[in-house]
Structure formats: C-alpha cells, structure tokens
Amino acid sequence: MSDTQNPVLDNELPEQTLRERLAQIWGTSPTLWGWMTTVDHKLIGKRYIITALVFLMLGGLSALTMRLQLGSPDNKLVGPDLYNQLFTMHGSTMMFLFAVPVMETIGVYLVPLMIGTRAVAFPRLNAFSYWVYLFGGAMLWIAFFVNSGPDAGWFSYVPLAGPQYGIGKRSDIWAQMITYTELSGLAVAVTNIVTIFKMRAPGMTLDRIPLFVWASLVTSFMIVFAMPAVMVSSTMLILDRLVGTHFFNWAEGGDALLWQHLFWFFGHPEVYFIFIPATGIVSAIVPTFSRRKIFGYPALVLSLFAIGFLAFGLWVHHMFVTGLPRLGESFFTASSMAVAIPSGIQIFCWIATLWDGKLRFNTPLLFVFGFIINFVLGGLTGVMVASVPIDTQVHDTYFVVAHFHYVLVGGAVFPLLGGIYYWFPKFYGRMLSDTLGKWNFWLAMAGFNLTFFPMHILGMMGMPRRIYTYPAEMGWGGMNLSATLGAFLFFASFLLLAFNIARSLRQGKVAGDNPWAAGTLEWATASPPLPQNFTYIPMVTDSEPLWATPEPSVITGLRADRREVLVSTLVDAEPDMLEGSQLASIWPFISALTISITLLGSIFTPWAVVWGAIPIAVPLIAWFWPKGTKEEES
Amino acid sequence: MKAARDVSGLPRCGFGPRTLTWWGTLAFMALEGTGFLLAAGSYLYLMTLAPKWPLNAPQPGHWLGTIVTVLLLLSVPLNKLLDKWARAQAMPKVRIGLIGMSLFGIAPLIVRGFEFAAINVRWDSNAYGSVVWFLLGLHTTHLLTDVADTLVLTVLMFKPEGQNGRRFSDVSDNAFYWDFVVLSWLPIYFILYWLPRIA
Numbered sequence: 036m037s038d039t040q041n042p043v044l045d046n047e048l049p050e051q052t053l054r055e056r057l058a059q060i061w062g063t064s065p066t067l068w069g070w071m072t073t074v075d076h077k078l079i080g081k082r083y084i085i086t087a088l089v090f091l092m093l094g095g096l097s098a099l100t101m102r103l104q105l106g107s108p109d110n111k112l113v114g115p116d117l118y119n120q121l122f123t124m125h126g127s128t129m130m131f132l133f134a135v136p137v138m139e140t141i142g143v144y145l146v147p148l149m150i151g152t153r154a155v156a157f158p159r160l161n162a163f164s165y166w167v168y169l170f171g172g173a174m175l176w177i178a179f180f181v182n183s184g185p186d187a188g189w190f191s192y193v194p195l196a197g198p199q200y201g202i203g204k205r206s207d208i209w210a211q212m213i214t215y216t217e218l219s220g221l222a223v224a225v226t227n228i229v230t231i232f233k234m235r236a237p238g239m240t241l242d243r244i245p246l247f248v249w250a251s252l253v254t255s256f257m258i259v260f261a262m263p264a265v266m267v268s269s270t271m272l273i274l275d276r277l278v279g280t281h282f283f284n285w286a287e288g289g290d291a292l293l294w295q296h297l298f299w300f301f302g303h304p305e306v307y308f309i310f311i312p313a314t315g316i317v318s319a320i321v322p323t324f325s326r327r328k329i330f331g332y333p334a335l336v337l338s339l340f341a342i343g344f345l346a347f348g349l350w351v352h353h354m355f356v357t358g359l360p361r362l363g364e365s366f367f368t369a370s371s372m373a374v375a376i377p378s379g380i381q382i383f384c385w386i387a388t389l390w391d392g393k394l395r396f397n398t399p400l401l402f403v404f405g406f407i408i409n410f411v412l413g414g415l416t417g418v419m420v421a422s423v424p425i426d427t428q429v430h431d432t433y434f435v436v437a438h439f440h441y442v443l444v445g446g447a448v449f450p451l452l453g454g455i456y457y458w459f460p461k462f463y464g465r466m467l468s469d470t471l472g473k474w475n476f477w478l479a480m481a482g483f484n485l486t487f488f489p490m491h492i493l494g495m496m497g498m499p500r501r502i503y504t505y506p507a508e509m510g511w512g513g514m515n516l517s518a519t520l521g522a523f524l525f526f527a528s529f530l531l532l533a534f535n536i537a538r539s540l541r542q543g544k545v546a547g548d549n550p551w552a553a554g555t556l557e558w559a560t561a562s563p564p565l566p567q568n569f570t571y572i573p574m575v576t577d578s579e580p581l582w583a584t585p586e587p588s589v590i591t592g593l594r595a596d597r598r599e600v601l602v603s604t605l606v607d608a609e610p611d612m613l614e615g616s617q618l619a620s621i622w623p624f625i626s627a628l629t630i631s632i633t634l635l636g637s638i639f640t641p642w643a644v645v646w647g648a649i650p651i652a653v654p655l656i657a658w659f660w661p662k663g664t665k666e667e668e669s
Numbered sequence: 670m671k672a673a674r675d676v677s678g679l680p681r682c683g684f685g686p687r688t689l690t691w692w693g694t695l696a697f698m699a700l701e702g703t704g705f706l707l708a709a710g711s712y713l714y715l716m717t718l719a720p721k722w723p724l725n726a727p728q729p730g731h732w733l734g735t736i737v738t739v740l741l742l743l744s745v746p747l748n749k750l751l752d753k754w755a756r757a758q759a760m761p762k763v764r765i766g767l768i769g770m771s772l773f774g775i776a777p778l779i780v781r782g783f784e785f786a787a788i789n790v791r792w793d794s795n796a797y798g799s800v801v802w803f804l805l806g807l808h809t810t811h812l813l814t815d816v817a818d819t820l821v822l823t824v825l826m827f828k829p830e831g832q833n834g835r836r837f838s839d840v841s842d843n844a845f846y847w848d849f850v851v852l853s854w855l856p857i858y859f860i861l862y863w864l865p866r867i868a
Contacts, residue, residue, distance in 0.1 A: 044677050050670060156689045225696040229689050237674065259696060263704035267711070271803065280792050280799035282711070288724045288796035293714055297707065574673040589670055592677030601676060602689060610676045612683045615835075656821055661830040669682030669834030 045571065046591040054570045056595055061153065061566035063619065072619040074158035077564060079165050080144025081462065086165075087137035090172055094128035095526055097121045102486075106519035108507035118503035119186035120205075124179050126189025127209060131216045132172045134447060135305060138312040139223050139258070141454065142251035144462070146227060148557035148564060149245045151236025151573045153600050154616045156229035157222075159623045159658060164222035166627030171215020174635060178208040185209035188501065190302060191272070193283040193294045198276045207276055207638040213269040214634055217262045224258035227251060234600060235608040236556070237590055238575035245555045245578070246329065249336050250315025253343045254308050260347070261304035268297035278641050292357060299350035307346040309443060311339060313450035314381055317403050320450075320457050321385050323553040324400040325392020328579055331384035338377035338384075345374045355426045364423045371421035378414060382407060397551075398472030402453030405480050409445025413438060416491065431501075434494025440487045452479065452532070459536070460550045464562040465543030471535040479528035485521025489514035554579025559587065572601055575608070597665035615666030622658035629654060682834030684756045684841050694842050698849045701811065705853050708807055709860055712800045716868070723865050724797035726790040731862035733784040737777045738858050741851045744773035748844050748851075755840040760832065763840055767823040770847065774816035781809055788861070804857050808850075815850050818843055 045053050063073040073079070101121050104113040113121065147155055155161050178184055185205045187196035196206040231252045235244070244252075271282040272294070281287035283294050322329045329335065351359065351367040385407065394400065416438040420426045429435060452475070459467045498511050505511055549558035559581055560569055572590040577583030593599050593613060602612040633647025661667050685691050716722050723729070751766030785805060792802035822843055825831050 046672065046675065046677075157693055160693075221700055225693055225700070228696050229692040232692055233689055259700045260703050263700055264707050267704055267707045271711075271799075274792075274799070274803070278793065280802070281796040282715075282799050282803075284796065287794075288715060288719050289799070290715065290718055290796075293711060296714070297711065300707070571670060571672075586671070588673035590674050590676055591672045592675040592679075602683075602687070605686075610674070610679060612687055613676065613679050613681045614689065615681075652817060659821070660825070661833070661836070663830065667833065667835060669838075 042594045043596040044591070045593050045595045048595055050570065053595055054565065054567075057567035057570055058565050060596070060598055061568075063566065068621075069619070071624050072162075072621045074154075074162045074617055074619050074623075075566060076143055076147055076155045076158065076161060077566075077568075079161055080140055080142075082165055083140035083143060083168070084137055086169060086172070087133050087140070090128050090132040091137075092529070093176060094125050094133055095529065097125040097128070099522055099526055101125065102519040102522040104503060105505075105515050107516065108505055108509070108512045110504055113503060115503045116186070119501075120179060120184035122501055123185045123188055123191075123209070124175070127175065127185060127212065128172075129443075130189055130305065130309075131212065132168075132175070134309045134443065135220060136168060136216070137451065138309050138447065139220060139227075139251075139254065141316075141451075141458075142227055142247075142254075142312065143223060145458065145557055146230055146248055146251055147234070148461075148560065148568055149248050149555055150231065150234060150239060151556045151559075151569060151575060152230070152234040153568045153572075154234075154598070155226050156234060157226045158617045159620055160222050161226050162620075163623035163627050164219040164226075166624050167215050167222075167631060168219035170627060170631035171212050171219070174215070174631075175208060175212045178204070183208055185212075190298050191269075192298075193272065193275075193291050196272060197283055198279075201276065204638055207273060210269040210273045210276075211634050211638055213265055215631065217266045217269075218630075220258055221262050224255035224262075227255040228259070231255075232605050233602050235603055236573050236575050237601070237603060237608055237610050239603075239608045241606060242332070243575055243578045243580075246318035246332070246335055246339075247312075247315035247555075249339055250311050250318070253339045254311045257304050257308055257311070257343050257346060261301045261308075263301075264297050265301035268294055268301075271297075273637070277637075292354070295354050295357065296350070299353045300347075303350040303353065304346040306439075306442065307342055309447045311342060313406070313447040314339070316450040316454040316457075317385060317406060319553075319555065320399045320403050320453055321388050322392075322579070323457070323551050324395045324397060324403075325388050326395070327388065327392045328554075328582075329384065330387040330391065331380075332578065334380055335384050338380045341377035342374060345370060345377070349374065352421060352426070355423050356430045368421050368423055372418055375414060375418055382411065397456070398467070398469055398476060399453040399457040401473065401476040402449050402456065405476060406445060406449040406453065409441055409449060409480075409483065413441025413443075413445050417442060429494050431499055432494035433490040433498045433500055436500050437487050437490035437494060440490075444483060444487070449479070452476075455532070457551070458557075459539070460543075460546030461557055461562050461564070463540060463543075464546050465539050466546050466550060467535050467539045467543060471531060471538075475528050475531045475535065478524060478531060482521050482523070482525030482528055486518045486525055487521070489517045489521075493518075549581065554582040556580055594665075597668075599666075615664075615668060618662075618664055618666055620658060622654050625654040626651065626658060682838060684838050685845075688838055688842075690838065690842050691845065694846055698846070702849070702853060705807065705857065708800075708804050709856065712804060712860055715796050715800055716864075719797065722797065722868055723790065724795045726794060726797060728865060729789055729801065729862055730787040733780055733787045734858055734862050737780050737784060738854065740773065740777040740780065741854055744770065744847070745851060747773065748847050752841050752844040755837045755844065758834065758837045760826070763837065764823075764826055767819065767826055767840065770844075771816070771819050771823050774812070774819050774847075778809075778812055778816055781805075781812065801861060804861060808854055808857055811850050811853065815843070815846055819847070 063069045063075050104110050183204050185208055187206055191209050194200055274280040275282055281289040283289045283291050348370040352371045456467050456472050493511055493514050546562045548562055573587040580587055598616040599613055600616045601610055602614050604611050629650040633643055636643030747769050751770055754762040754766055788801055790798035792798050822840055
C-alpha cells in the first residue's frame with residue numbers, strides 16, 4: 036500500500052530513465068512463458084496477422100488445386116467429394132480465418148498506436164481471443180486432413196448440411212469452427228470499441244480521429260450486431276444434427292429459409308467487415324502519398340456510417356431466387372443499389388485527394404490504384420446483380436464468383452497488401468523493397484484480372500459455380516485455362532511478397548520512426564514501437580498531429596511504477612481517470628484451451644457442455660481473481 | 670518534450686460510464702441482446718409459418734415462468750441498492766446486498782429447472798419445441814453465468830482483496846448486468862407463455 040501513497044510519477048524521472056523503466060514494466064519476457072502469457076496488443080496483433088496470412092496460404096492452395104482441376108475439361112485430378120471439401124474449405128478459410136480476422140486485427144496492432152495510448156481496453160480478453168481463433172482454425176484444417184473437411188459450401192445451406200444429408204462430422208466441424216471464430220471476433224470487437232471510445236489521447240476529439248480508426252470502430256459495431264446471427268444459426272444447426280431439434284426440418288414445422296435469413300443477416304454485413312477496414316487503410320495511405328490532408332473527412336466518416344447501416348438491410352439479395360414476395364424483392368434491390376452511393380462518395384473523396392496532391396508512386400499507392408480499379412469493377416457488377424431479373428439469370432454461376440472476388444480481393448486484399456507495404460517499417464523497423472513491391476503489384480494485378488475477368492464471361496455462358504468438371508463441348512475450356520494460369524500468377528505474387536518480407540527482415544533499409552513522413556500518431560513512436568508505445572502520452576491538436584506539430588506536447592502525471600493508462604471522455608477525449616492495465620497472465624490461454632476442448636467435445640456429445648462447465652469456470656475465476664499487484668490498486 | 674498538462678490529480682478509480690469495464694459490459698449486453706432478438710425473431714418466423722401454434726403440443730404451463738418473472742422483478746430494488754452501496758464503497762452493506770442478490774439469483778435458477786418440464790413440449794418433438802427450448806436455454810445461460818459471477822464477487826468481498834475501489838466498481842458493473850438479465854427475460858416470458866395464448 037505504501038506505493039499507492041507515494042507512487043513514482045513519470046515527471047519525476049529523466050526521459051531516458053523513464054523510457055527504460057516503462058519498457059521494462061510493459062515488456063514481454065523473451066521466453067516461451069512470456070510468449071504464452073503476453074497481453075501486449077502489438078504482439079497479439081502481429082500474431083493474428085501472421086496466422087491469418089498462413090490461413091490465406093492454405094486457402095490459396097485449395098483454390099489452386101481447384102483451378103488445376105478446372106484448367107481443362109473432363110479433368111480427373113480431383114473427384115467430386117474432395118472438390119466439395121476444397122471449395123468449402125477455401126470459402127470458409129478465406130472468410131472466417133483470413134479476411135475477417137486480418138482486417139479486424141490490423142486494428143489490434145494499430146489502433147492503440149494511432150489514438151496515442153499504451154494498451155487496449157481489455158488486454159487479457161484480447162489475448163484470449165487469439166488462442167480461441169487459433170484453436171478453431173487448427174481444428175478445421177486438421178479435420179480436413181483426416182477427410183472430415185466440411186463439404187456443404189461456406190454458407191453451409193440446409194438441408195444439405197443438416198442431419199439428413201450432411202454425412203459424418205463434416206458439417207459439425209464447420210458449425211463449431213463458426214463458434215470459435217465468432218467468439219474471438221466478438222471479443223476483439225468489444226475490446227476495440229471500448230479502446231476507441233475511452234482511451235484516445237487528450238485532444239483527439241471526434242473530428243481528429245484517424246479514418247482508419249473510424250473504420251475500425253464502425254466495423255466493430257457491425258460485428259457486435261451481426262455475428263450473433265451466425266452464432267445463433269450455427270448453434271441451431273449443431274442442435275439439429277446432435278440432439279434432434281427441428282429448426283430447419285420442414286416435416287416438423289421448421290424451415291430451411293430460416294437458415295438463409297439468419298446466415299445472410301450476418302453474411303452480408305460480413306462482406307463489409309472486410310471492406311470497411313480496407314477503406315480505412317486506403318484513407319491512411321492516400322494522404323501520406325499525396326502529401327496533403329484527405330479531402331472530405333466528414334463525408335468519408337458519414338459514408339462509413341451509412342455503409343454500416345445499409346449493410347444490415349441487404350441480406351435478402353442473397354435470396355432473390357428463393358421465391359420471395361415481390362415487395363421484398365423491390366425493397367432489397369433498392370437498398371442494395373443504395374449502398375453504391377456512400378461507396379461512390381468515398382471513391383470520389385480519394386480521387387479528389389490524389390488529384391490535388393503531390394503524388395509519390397511508392398508500392399502502397401500502387402495498391403490503392405489497383406484497389407480503385409478492381410473494386411469499381413466489382414461494384415459495377417454488384418449493381419447489376421442487385422437487380423432481380425439479372426440475378427435470376429446469373430445466380431450460382433461464375434458471374435457471381437467473378438463479382439465477389441472483385442469486391443473482396445479488389446476491395447480488401449489489394450488495400451491490405453498496400454497496408455503491409457505501408458506499415459511493415461513500423462512493425463519491424465525495416466523497409467520492404469520498393470522495387471520488389473512494384474513487381475509484386477503488377478504481378479498481382481495481372482494475375483488477379485487474368486483469373487477473375489474471364490469468369491464474368493463464363494458465368495454469362497452458363498457455367499455454374501461449384502462443379503468439379505465440365506465436358507469439352509461446353510466451350511468453357513479456353514477461359515478456364517486463362518483463369519488457371521492467372522491463379523498461378525496471382526499466387527506467385529504472394530510468394531514474391533513472402534520473399535520480400537524474408538529478405539527485408541534482415542537486409543531492408545532501416546526505417547526510422549517516420550519513413551513516409553506521415554501525419555498520424557503511430558509514426559510518432561519508434562519502429563518497431565517500444566513496449567509502452569509512448570513514453571509520454573501525446574496531446575493531440577490536429578487530425579494529422581505530426582504534420583501540425585512535429586514535436587507534439589505531452590501529458591504527464593502517470594505512474595512510472597506500474598502499467599497505467601489514461602481513460603478519457605467519450606466525445607471530447609478529456610482526461611478523466613487513470614487505470615492500471617492488466618499484467619501478463621496464463622489464464623487467458625488456459626481458458627481458451629478448456630473452452631476449445633469443450634466445444635470440440637460437444638460435436639460428439641451434448642454432455643461435453645455439462646462436463647466442460649467446471650474446467651471453463653475455474654480458469655475464468657482465476658483470471659478475474661485479484662493478485663495484489665500494483666496494477667489493481669485504485 | 671513539452672508538458673502540456675499534468676494529470677496526476679485524476680482519480681484512479683471510478684464507477685459507471687467513466688470506466689472501461691462498464692462500457693465492455695454494455696457492449697456484451699448489446700451483442701447478447703442481439704442474440705436474444707434473433708432467437709425471438711426465429712420464434713416469430715416459425716410461428717407465422719405454422720398452421721397452428723403451439724405446434725402439436727399443449728399450451729405451455731405458465732406458472733413456473735410467472736414465478737421466475739416475479740422473483741426477478743422482486744430482485745430489482747435490492748440490485749439498485751447494491752449498486753448504490755457499491756458506489757459509496759460501504760462494505761458491510763455491499764456484503765449484505767451481495768448475499769441477497771446471490772439468493773435472488775439462485776432461487777429463479779432452481780425454479781427454472783422445473784420450468785423446462787412445465788412447458789409441455791420436448792426440444793425434439795417439433796420446431797415449436799426446439800425454439801422454445803432454445804429461448805429458455807439462452808436465457809438460462811445468462812442467468813447461470815451472472816449468478817456464478819455474483820457468487821464469486823460475494824466471496825471476494827468477504828476477503829481482504831475486496832477492500833479496493835476497483836472491486837466495488839466490479840460489484841456495480843455486475844449489478845448493471847443483472848438488470849440486463851431481468852429486462853431481457855420480460856419479452857421472452859411474454860413470447861413463450863402469452864403469445865401462443867393470444868394468437
């Protein structure tokens with residue numbers, strides 16, 4: 036208690052001593068134990084991103100296998116059963132294990148740095164979320180390698196996935212993978228919302244929040260309101276399969292369309308969980324490489340909100356061919372087209388910024404150009420399929436496959452790649468090679484378009500998605516071959532990125548704090564950042580703080596003998612309270628482990644939930660129970 | 670380094686919307702509330718499709734559900750007081766309040782056990798039974814976790830570790846969450862027991 040009476044404050048120490056002391060307090064021990072117990076958002080963010088990129092590789096390899104099979108007519112390389120597993124694994128991996136997690140958790144790394152704080156609001160919940168995600172993803176892929184990979188498509192429609200037709204444990208594995216990933220996604224979303232609401236550096240009023248952080252906030256809110264839908268529906272699916280409920284069984288009063296409504300109530304917003312953070316990345320890169328402030332900041336923020344709201348009113352456009360009432364179809368056509376308006380406003384704001392800027396054509400900006408071109412193409416076909424007559428014609432054809440790859444890869448993966456080139460120096464302290472980066476970009480651009488553009492035409496020619504082969508007489512061979520060659524080229528672009536990363540980690544040019552002369556706070560700290568992020572919490576006076584004042588003035592008076600964060604007010608970001616921040620702990624890992632084992636067990640017997648209750652409760656209590664550390668003092 | 674402001678005089682403990690945990694609790698309520706809404710929506714969706722409701726089952730016996738509702742409503746005043754005592758950091762009263770709230774949590778949980786039998790339909794009888802069990806099960810999970818949380822807090826506040834502003838803040842947040850458990854039950858109670866009778 037004596038420390039509480041006489042705590043050491045940061046302004047009592049010389050800057051150098053304070054920096055070293057905080058680095059020790061906030062640091063992670065370089066041991067296995069340190070690695071397992073850390074709650075540092077930067078380590079967890081990096082871990083998430085690397086794991087998601089591994090899943091991207093796996094998802095990519097499953098796509099390449101499919102492309103090899105489809106490269107020529109009547110091919111016998113892959114049989115129908117494996118093909119079903121492959122497209123399901125590809126879609127599920129890309130959506131649930133790569134795109135959503137990577138887009139959400141770039142924010143885990145960057146948001147605290149961008150808003151000028153030292154940690155996320157709930158560091159242990161954040162650590163817990165990673166382990167749950169890892170175990171869920173590992174379960175899915177281990178199941179695949181023992182011939183139990185899900186095979187009913189990434190949206191797992193009933194009755195195909197239900198107890199009547201879904202054989203073995205394949206659909207259960209899929210449904211439970213949902214529980215893991217959504218649990219982790221929700222935990223990150225809650226952490227992120229509270230971090231952005233309550234931990235912004237003093238002076239970061241609403242109109243000074245970086246656009247990437249706004250995007251991250253809107254995404255987190257969407258996750259909170261959308262992910263429960265898929266948790267409810269996948270739980271119902273498991274119950275139908277395991278204990279004989281009848282949610283989706285028509286013969287006993289259930290309904291297959293209930294699945295579709297619940298799934299797409301989540302599934303459509305999910306596309307925007309992926310796209311909105313990507314727009315945040317673009318809004319970070321564009322001003323830096325245009326050397327001017329972003330054009331239309333309020334319009335961009337309002338567009339994010341508009342997309343967030345509208346995304347919840349579109350889900351039925353995935354169900355146009357299920358025989359809905361005419362009025363419903365008209366409403367959802369209108370709302371689907373309406374989402375093009377805020378998206379268009381964003382595009383015009385970026386173009387206006389670029390138009391008036393002094394451009395630097397480094398790799399991140401090239402990927403932004405790639406994004407604009409590819410995403411606009413995907414957006415245009417999106418307006419086409421929003422119309423019921425066109426959708427009815429091209430539903431379940433390769434036209435739709437082309438459309439959503441343009442939107443998702445063009446709209447999210449291109450900005451992500453730009454973001455990797457942009458922030459890599461911050462993460463690792465070294466620059467990626469710009470020359471290799473440009474090769475990477477052009478290879479990706481060529482490979483991507485060669486793969487997916489012909490699919491528009493294949494779809495128009497009637498080629499259905501999810502077929503494992505086709506006869507030569509259909510005349511689809513040439514364009515399928517182009518798609519296959521393109522897919523290998525696209526894959527090669529990722530191998531080039533991997534090479535660039537491996538090489539730059541050792542030989543890359545040392546970056547310094549702010550190699551791009553950018554304006555937001557993450558560039559105010561060292562590269563890679565110190566364990567405490569900031570030795571002094573900065574005072575924010577502008578939306579691009581480092582452009583306004585290269586040496587921002589700072590806040591003092593925080594304790595220098597414990598992990599302490601400044602809690603501010605929601606709207607004005609006025610300093611309001613000081614709170615101890617959680618120390619490293621093994622309990623998040625153990626909780627994630629016991630929950631994962633219980634979820635896995637529940638695929639086989641409902642009693643697993645009962646027996647698992649105690650092993651789940653004990654580590655959760657241990658996690659919560661006070662340990663008498665300085666961080667708990669009030 | 671130019672110091673713009675000294676914050677050393679700020680409090681290191683707070684209650685309600687000033688704290689991080691309160692906002693975290695609110696966010697969890699939002700997502701769990703969405704889960705309740707969607708489950709209730711599924712009930713209504715299946716109901717509109719069915720030729721009659723309840724589907725091939727007798728009306729659910731409402732008395733046990735009504736007792737749970739009454740118990741939950743009766744707990745609200747004490748819960749409010751507990752929140753007030755926690756904010757005042759009045760330890761003896763907080764301890765009494767926590768014991769009271771533990772009992773107010775355990776009592777409806779016991780009745781809930783029998784309530785499952787009184788709804789007169791099994792989960793595997795038909796879609797009506799499935800969705801009724803789902804709604805009741807979803808709420809029971811919330812009841813169970815909050816009661817467990819309350820019990821842990823009760824034990825904690827009888828230990829020396831409890832004498833800490835942040836633990837009082839935890840008690841206040843737990844009271845906040847209990848309001849959610851009570852409030853979320855009311856529409857479910859109406860849907861499960863009275864909607865089939867009205868319809």
